[in-house]
Amino acid sequence: xxxxxxxxxxxxxxxxxxxxxxxxxxxxxxxxxxxxxxxxxxxxxxxxxxxxxxxxxxxxxxxxxxxxxxxxxxxxxxxxxxxxxxx
Numbered sequence: 835x836x837x838x839x840x841x842x843x844x845x846x847x848x849x850x851x852x853x854x855x856x857x858x859x860x861x862x863x864x865x866x867x868x869x870x871x872x873x874x875x876x877x878x879x880x881x882x883x884x885x886x887x888x889x890x891x892x893x894x895x896x897x898x899x900x901x902x903x904x905x906x907x908x909x910x911x912x913x914x915x916x917x918x919x920x921x
Contacts, residue, residue, distance in 0.1 A: 839917045846910045850903050853878050857899040878902075 856878040859865030866875050885898035885905075 835920070836917075839913060842913055843910055846906050846913075849878075849881075850906045853882070853899060853903045853906070856882075857903075 852874055856874040859871050859874065865871050882898055882902045885901045886896070888898065888901070890897040890901060
């Protein structure tokens with residue numbers, strides 16, 4: 835059981851890093867035009883699009899990426915709490 839929760843937490847951490855790298859690529863011209871950028875867009879955009887529906891654009895900044903990364907951390911904390919409740 836510990837291995838399953840450990841794997842899920844590690845997966846959430848890796849996906850969080852991928853989302854941060856995806857957001858940083860927007861600062862570079864042509865950041866999404868290379869194979870790494872296209873892969874990250876393919877990987878991250880379906881999850882980020884869930885938050886883009888909320889229209890979190892203020893002053894030209896899109897905060898949906900920030901909310902997506904924050905929600906992943908909340909999910910990770912909930913998984914840890916569930917694990918300790920099960921024990």
